[in-house]
Amino acid sequence: MSREFRRAMPLLPISMVMQLTDLTARQIRYYEEHELIVPARSEGNRRMFSLDDIDALLEIRELLDQGINMAGIKKVFAMRTKDYVTNTDIVRMSDTELRAILREEMQQAQRMQKTSLRQGDLSRFFQF
Amino acid sequence: MSREFRRAMPLLPISMVMQLTDLTARQIRYYEEHELIVPARSEGNRRMFSLDDIDALLEIRELLDQGINMAGIKKVFAMRTKDYVTNTDIVRMSDTELRAILREEMQQAQRMQKTSLRQGDLSRFFQF
DNA sequence: ATTCATATGTTAGTTTTTATAACATTGAAT
């Protein structure tokens, strides 16, 4: 279980994210609207945020504080790309895309764990 | 910001804990009743769990699977002690006590951060 | 100065989640 993977795990409700980032719910949702973050959703449609999301939001706040507007922030985020390794390829993609994919995988893993992986100690999963 | 400190930070709602530990809400609350965990509370009285809590719960599940009853688990938890360093002393206490204290400090830190530590990047705080 | 767009605030109404508390069930030990 990679560190990147762990950081992509959707865990926190919006209230916690508000506290940790000092952003309002309105702001957080607005940034999602602009696809700067793509929080996961619970079954009941509640946003669940990962540590990656927290990072992104903190950076957004930082950039806003520097007087950069949304368009600028989008650009910054789009520019910074990372590599994602599939079975057959190494794909270069934006932070946001990468986060979304990792989160997808993470949720898959959670669903797995929910049913089959009964005996496993998650502290191995979760050793921050 | 110590790792221990980070692990004591109350972040997750009970729904996430249920998924991660494969325990029911009933069980989790019952273990709290028996003070095997002491989750923090939000302003609105919702339980907020730390990674330490997750660990504890996973261990409880483990011990239950091994046929150990609550009394036994309490004993196990009480026996395993750790050191907590205050200004003037090194205090030896149970896991549960230690977790409660660290969580207390953590919430204090959160309150601080909420008001004063405006500019700080929490990813330094949170580098799992 | 007016207009316009952006970023955020605010409010209303609804749904989901969580809380407590009480009562029910199950299995093991006496």
Add this chain to the structure above:
DNA sequence: ATTCAATGTTATAAAAACTAACATATGAAT
């Protein structure tokens, strides 16, 4: 058969979060 421990279930209330709409402030452009 009774008792107790652990957990299930249900009812009810409160809190948190959702969407959507409208309001407002600020700065840029005309």
